[in-house]
Amino acid sequence: MNALVRFEELIEDLLEGSLAKLMRSPVQPAEIARRLERAMEQGQRAAVGQTLVPNRYRVLLHPDDYAGLEPARGALEREMARFIVERVRERGFDLLARPQVSLEPHEKTRRRRVRVQAELADTMADSEATAELEWTQTQLAPVGQQMLPRAWLRFSFADGQPGQVHLDRPQFSLGRARDNDIILDDPRVSRYHARIVLRYGQFLLQDLHSTYGSLVNGEAVEESILRSGDVLSLGGFEMVYEED
Numbered sequence: 001m002n003a004l005v006r007f008e009e010l011i012e013d014l015l016e017g018s019l020a021k022l023m024r025s026p027v028q029p030a031e032i033a034r035r036l037e038r039a040m041e042q043g044q045r046a047a048v049g050q051t052l053v054p055n056r057y058r059v060l061l062h063p064d065d066y067a068g069l070e071p072a073r074g075a076l077e078r079e080m081a082r083f084i085v086e087r088v089r090e091r092g093f094d095l096l097a098r099p100q101v102s103l104e105p106h107e108k109t110r111r112r113r114v115r116v117q118a119e120l121a122d123t124m125a126d127s128e129a130t131a132e133l134e135w136t137q138t139q140l141a142p143v144g145q146q147m148l149p150r151a152w153l154r155f156s157f158a159d160g161q162p163g164q165v166h167l168d169r170p171q172f173s174l175g176r177a178r179d180n181d182i183i184l185d186d187p188r189v190s191r192y193h194a195r196i197v198l199r200y201g202q203f204l205l206q207d208l209h210s211t212y213g214s215l216v217n218g219e220a221v222e223e224s225i226l227r228s229g230d231v232l233s234l235g236g237f238e239m240v241y242e243e244d
Contacts, residue, residue: 007033007083026112027065029076033083035059036101039118040084040093046148046170046198050094054118057084057099060106061114069103077101092199096120150244151203153182153196153232170198174234175208188212188235196226203241205232212236 007030036057043054057080061069069076080101088095109115151167165172165182172181175193184193190210196203204225207214212235216224226232228243 007079007086027061027069027114029069029080032059032076032103032114032116033080035114035116036080036084036118037087039116040087041197042171043118043120044093044170044197044199045120046201051092051170051199052096052120053088053093054120055095055097055099056119056121057101058117059101059103059114060109060117061103062109062111063105063107065111066103066105073103077103148198149201149203151226151228152242153239154242155237155239167196167203172196175210184234184237186235186237189237190235193234202226210235 036059039057040053045052059080081099084099084101085095087093088099106115148168148170152164153167154162154164157163169181173192173195174180174182174184174189175191176184176186176189177191180192190208190212192208193210194205194207194214196205198204202225204223205214205216205221206223207221213220214235215221215233216226216230218231218233226241228241230241232239232241
């Protein structure tokens with residue numbers, strides 16, 4: 001049983017008395033948990049021998065959506081922090097300090113939407129909501145000691161000219177949308193098609209439920225560790241992953 005399933009079961013048990021009201025809210029706890037996990041992955045930072053992820057999370061909701069969850073706020077924040085700890089263990093990440101989650105009303109957040117702001121804070125503030133959590137304290141590596149593989153994506157433009165992208169950060173998003181790190185202007189590529197993330201010193205490809213899927217060396221994948229020479233195909237747009 002993974003962390004998300006356990007989280008959903010715990011929420012049902014803890015909130016049995018107010019569950020009917022909670023379920024009428026447009027925003028459900030499971031959706032918030034998925035957004036938290038995405039923010040955790042996007043905020044990872046490579047360090048010597050470890051991959052650190054954020055330990056502070058602000059969940060921003062439209063005031064009307066927040067009002068439906070506010071009666072159970074304490075329990076939700078506590079269980080969401082536990083969910084992060086479990087996902088960190090399952091994914092092999094590391095925490096600098098005990099995670100803290102806060103649900104907050106936010107006028108600029110649209111209804112039925114969830115926004116998460118995450119940060120890696122070099123402090124450990126004990127609070128009632130997280131005092132009982134188990135966690136593993138690690139040391140943040142100086143920026144100069146952070147290690148990334150020397151890796152590139154190589155491909156050809158529509159006119160046949162060669163192109164390449166140096167993978168010099170722990171994460172890259174790929175897709176047609178203009179806010180991706182790597183923009184692939186190809187109709188076969190989804191707006192947010194895939195991402196490349198660092199884990200245990202290796203890059204891996206994660207498909208983001210794209211329309212036409214992601215392939216590595218001709219095989220469809222949801223997630224795959226990348227090795228030098230691998231051919232990546234995003235909806236048919238091909239790239240080659242190479243390391244020095």
